[in-house]
Amino acid sequence: MKFTELVVLLPCHSFDDFPMYHKQEAAEGLLAAWSALWHPRLLASAEKTPTWRRVDDPPGDLSGRLVVVPTIVQNELPAGFAARAKAEGATLIRKLHKRTEIVAAALAALDAPDDAATDSSAVHTAQSAPPAPPQLDAELEADFLTLGLCYLQTDLLTRRMRYLSNLDEAFFQSQALSAAKSLLAGDLDASREALRRGFELLAEVRGHYYPLDVALIDLTLVAGTTIGQALRDELSSELPINLLISASVVEQMASEEPATLHQLRTALDAGNAVLVGGEYTESELPLLSPEGILAELKHGLDVYQQYLGLRPMYFARRRFGLTAALPQILSRLGYLGALHFTLDDGRFPDSERTKSRWEGVDGSPLETLSRVPLDANAAESFLSFPEKAGDTMDHDHVAALAFAHWPGAVSPFYRDLRRMAQYGNILGRFTSLANFFDQSDSAGVYAKHLPDQYRSPYLQQAIVRRTPDAISSRVRRAQQQLASSAAQTIDAVATMMGSVAPANPSPHSDDDRSSASIARFIAGLPRDAASRKTGVLVLNPLSYTRRVCVDVSSLATLPEVGGPVLAIGESEGQRYAVVETPSMGYAWVCAADAPMKPARRGPSPGIANENVLRNEFCEIAIHPSSGGIQSVHDLKTRGNRLSQQVALRIPPARSSDDPIYSKMVASSVVATISNPALGEITSRGELLDPDGKKLANYVQRVRLPFGSRVAQVDLEIDLLAELRADPWNSYLCARFAWPDAAVELRRSVQWGLHLTENKRIESPEFVEIKQGELRTSIVAAGLPWHQLAGKRMIDTILSVRGESAQKFRFGIGVDLPQPLHAALELMSPEIVRSGVPAPPLNNWTGWFFHLDVKNVLLTHLEPLIEAGQAVGFRARVLEIAGRSVRARLSGFRAIAAAHTENLAGDKLTDLVIEGERIDLHLGAHEWIGVVARWKI
Numbered sequence: 001m002k003f004t005e006l007v008v009l010l011p012c013h014s015f016d017d018f019p020m021y022h023k024q025e026a027a028e029g030l031l032a033a034w035s036a037l038w039h040p041r042l043l044a045s046a047e048k049t050p051t052w053r054r055v056d057d058p059p060g061d062l063s064g065r066l067v068v069v070p071t072i073v074q075n076e077l078p079a080g081f082a083a084r085a086k087a088e089g090a091t092l093i094r095k096l097h098k099r100t101e102i103v104a105a106a107l108a109a110l111d112a113p114d115d116a117a118t119d120s121s122a123v124h125t126a127q128s129a130p131p132a133p134p135q136l137d138a139e140l141e142a143d144f145l146t147l148g149l150c151y152l153q154t155d156l157l158t159r160r161m162r163y164l165s166n167l168d169e170a171f172f173q174s175q176a177l178s179a180a181k182s183l184l185a186g187d188l189d190a191s192r193e194a195l196r197r198g199f200e201l202l203a204e205v206r207g208h209y210y211p212l213d214v215a216l217i218d219l220t221l222v223a224g225t226t227i228g229q230a231l232r233d234e235l236s237s238e239l240p241i242n243l244l245i246s247a248s249v250v251e252q253m254a255s256e257e258p259a260t261l262h263q264l265r266t267a268l269d270a271g272n273a274v275l276v277g278g279e280y281t282e283s284e285l286p287l288l289s290p291e292g293i294l295a296e297l298k299h300g301l302d303v304y305q306q307y308l309g310l311r312p313m314y315f316a317r318r319r320f321g322l323t324a325a326l327p328q329i330l331s332r333l334g335y336l337g338a339l340h341f342t343l344d345d346g347r348f349p350d351s352e353r354t355k356s357r358w359e360g361v362d363g364s365p366l367e368t369l370s371r372v373p374l375d376a377n378a379a380e381s382f383l384s385f386p387e388k389a390g391d392t393m394d395h396d397h398v399a400a401l402a403f404a405h406w407p408g409a410v411s412p413f414y415r416d417l418r419r420m421a422q423y424g425n426i427l428g429r430f431t432s433l434a435n436f437f438d439q440s441d442s443a444g445v446y447a448k449h450l451p452d453q454y455r456s457p458y459l460q461q462a463i464v465r466r467t468p469d470a471i472s473s474r475v476r477r478a479q480q481q482l483a484s485s486a487a488q489t490i491d492a493v494a495t496m497m498g499s500v501a502p503a504n505p506s507p508h509s510d511d512d513r514s515s516a517s518i519a520r521f522i523a524g525l526p527r528d529a530a531s532r533k534t535g536v537l538v539l540n541p542l543s544y545t546r547r548v549c550v551d552v553s554s555l556a557t558l559p560e561v562g563g564p565v566l567a568i569g570e571s572e573g574q575r576y577a578v579v580e581t582p583s584m585g586y587a588w589v590c591a592a593d594a595p596m597k598p599a600r601r602g603p604s605p606g607i608a609n610e611n612v613l614r615n616e617f618c619e620i621a622i623h624p625s626s627g628g629i630q631s632v633h634d635l636k637t638r639g640n641r642l643s644q645q646v647a648l649r650i651p652p653a654r655s656s657d658d659p660i661y662s663k664m665v666a667s668s669v670v671a672t673i674s675n676p677a678l679g680e681i682t683s684r685g686e687l688l689d690p691d692g693k694k695l696a697n698y699v700q701r702v703r704l705p706f707g708s709r710v711a712q713v714d715l716e717i718d719l720l721a722e723l724r725a726d727p728w729n730s731y732l733c734a735r736f737a738w739p740d741a742a743v744e745l746r747r748s749v750q751w752g753l754h755l756t757e758n759k760r761i762e763s764p765e766f767v768e769i770k771q772g773e774l775r776t777s778i779v780a781a782g783l784p785w786h787q788l789a790g791k792r793m794i795d796t797i798l799s800v801r802g803e804s805a806q807k808f809r810f811g812i813g814v815d816l817p818q819p820l821h822a823a824l825e826l827m828s829p830e831i832v833r834s835g836v837p838a839p840p841l842n843n844w845t846g847w848f849f850h851l852d853v854k855n856v857l858l859t860h861l862e863p864l865i866e867a868g869q870a871v872g873f874r875a876r877v878l879e880i881a882g883r884s885v886r887a888r889l890s891g892f893r894a895i896a897a898a899h900t901e902n903l904a905g906d907k908l909t910d911l912v913i914e915g916e917r918i919d920l921h922l923g924a925h926e927w928i929g930v931v932a933r934w935k936i
Helices: 024-036 040-046 071-076 081-087 099-111 138-160 169-184 188-209 229-235 247-256 258-270 290-308 326-332 385-395 412-423 433-439 458-464 472-497 510-524 819-827
Strands: 005-010 051-054 065-068 091-093 215-221 241-244 273-276 337-339 355-359 365-369 400-405 534-540 546-551 565-571 574-581 585-590 612-614 619-622 629-633 643-650 663-674 678-688 694-705 710-719 731-737 744-749 752-756 760-762 766-771 774-779 785-788 793-799 807-814 831-837 845-847 849-851 856-866 869-879 885-891 895-901 907-910 917-922 927-934
Touching: 005 024, 005 040, 024 071, 024 099, 024 138, 024 412, 040 099, 040 138, 040 169, 065 099, 081 091, 091 099, 138 169, 138 188, 138 385, 138 412, 169 188, 188 412, 215 412, 215 433, 229 258, 247 258, 247 290, 258 273, 258 290, 273 433, 290 326, 290 472, 290 856, 326 337, 326 365, 326 927, 365 433, 385 400, 400 412, 472 510, 472 819, 472 856, 472 869, 510 534, 510 831, 534 546, 534 574, 546 694, 546 831, 574 585, 612 678, 612 694, 619 694, 629 710, 629 807, 643 663, 643 678, 643 694, 643 710, 643 793, 663 694, 710 731, 710 793, 710 819, 744 760, 744 819, 766 819, 774 819, 793 807, 807 819, 849 856, 849 869, 856 885, 856 927, 869 885, 869 917, 895 917, 917 927
Parallel strands: 005 051, 005 065, 065 091, 215 241, 215 400, 241 273, 337 365
Antiparallel strands: 355 365, 534 585, 534 831, 546 574, 565 574, 585 845, 612 619, 619 629, 629 643, 643 731, 663 678, 678 694, 694 710, 710 807, 731 793, 744 752, 744 766, 760 785, 766 774, 774 807, 785 793, 849 885, 856 869, 869 927, 885 917, 895 907, 895 927
């Protein structure tokens, strides 16, 4: 049958109030109902372009009309409308929301006999087979639907930009009809040319009020499951795409889909695709140290280079992983830009501009694309397109919209958008990130986001995904990274001392590598061959002085107090010595020549006395009833600074009620070690719910060595209750309380000190409670998550559902100069070797590298090797307190020349040398590389 008019019923009074807020099926139904009517056969039949009417005011005369009713307005049709449409010979299409179904229903009605007016919601059986429809060119057929959507979007965008359309409707309609008739006649060239003129008319409308290009950015997400034909189809596109793909997926592609890898290389070489990425796999960057982040990125860059012959210049992640420390690291690794958004859970600042300069904690800027992309597979992204496009045109220096999708998984309306781009710059021009960053003007907008504006979803995700050991696995990873770094540092020093590497340099485990490095160091250390003494060697790979309480029971007698030995003591047959080891150095301790009584150092013979631990810096009282820490005093000021208990947080029956905490009840509180070197008090007891039911057994040991500002807490828990799948409301924790609500809280972010006002705090190293000049630190030792419970309490989360760990460690620090130092020490076990023969030559203690300020940390050290010999060293140093500083890095040999370098290894500036010292100037939180050559 022939149609006299093509009509869609809409839920609006004019295009000024066209609904652009619907989601999912409703959004798809609106766009599909409009654009389906632009099929060339329907245009040719009606001999006019489609029109629309209000759903509450449909056409009075329905004869010969094709009426499409979007699903969103199905229930708003006037009563009896469907029956009237059938009686008057109209074709009514309703209860369909997919464009292919609407087109099929309309064409079926078009091919039906004239007396077969139908309602698409009813089943229609034709009396005789209709004639075969003409075969159309599929690409041009799709272009007509695109023209219809483009017409709608152009009109809506014009109104959104507060303009009236200057489209010559009559000429536009003539071109659309001419294109349709030419296609049906088989004249493809004429049809394509008429379509092109129609699209150009729409482009002129947009150019009237916004003559600049709107950048449309295709972000194709690639995973190991999408590297086959679907990705190859994406790579064959003539329009530029940007591939967000991790290095591990590239490696998998090389193994499983070499054809895709070849096509990817071709597209990259031709500039049709841009590589976007970063690490080997998307690891939990916010929980890593700066060196950990750098290692992840370098590993990824090496793999990209290996398989693709190039590296990504633009950083992005699909999984959450943004942190305020990233701009400095990325810019100094050579990245030119980044995508400041991720596509899963987590919180990050949503920039008000599409393009901005993201400033890191040190002030380093990095160009970013900041607006969260639209979902290319969601119809609502295109229903709201005029609103989104108008917003970026209004407010952005560089107007741009990004669309993210998996290969092949896109809405038909996204395909329409790409089809429009084939005809010219109508609603926007698809561009690569390289062009977006390189050719568009600089935003001139600096966005310095605070660390508190980022919050990871890792804890909640671990519970949802049933990942075991959500907390202890991250503690172990931090410990392993520090142990690996320590072994690498010791090995580097051994190499620079001239110690010969073993014949088999590839130990199988981290412990083997550490043992091999220590053995190399001991072998390379010059020793007094004339001495027959054996002793204990204590190594310190950290770049600051460290005091450790060492078990020296292997010695025949206690050592003498003096030199590196600050205090000695003996309890229950165990001998202890507090040994001070210099930065990146060693201390050798041997037995006294004759048995001696422990020297009294400090105010009492023993640090532990009943339920109190006391050294020269602080006094810690253990509560006799709970077994927790009752009070922490600093010996200089009055008043308790901190209290601690172990507790199980129990969600209340109603979400509006306050949470419930278990009660800590001690069965015994005993001083288990007490001597001038070390004190320890052990508490044993139970955790009970409000009704007295036992929830857990606990053993808590609090240790305080001589000369330490940190009390170490070791906790063992036998948990009897099952935790719920709500990790922020059901957990085992160490609860801390302080007396005054008027405090500042500070935390670590990639080893830097930062103020925090968050209720949920992510800080694997420490949380510092600052009240005036008093600073009390919760030394987290790798425990990442903490939660404020009121204004004077904080919970450090120890265990959640799925956690198998029963042993936990944390610390309490009093007026620590740098809390990070204490955290690293608590996560790094003492490196002690007993039975080392012969003391070191000349001095029983020594250092190899030294920094003269406490707020600069040496994070990496390696020898500079030429012709198989160490000719200098390469190091990285980090300012950790958030203040500019002048520092001197000293080595154990005279230095001829030194320069700074970026994280990619490129030389930056020469440094001033004074003998064995290098002058350094670091800004707040700045991280720089240093390369030095020895004097020959």
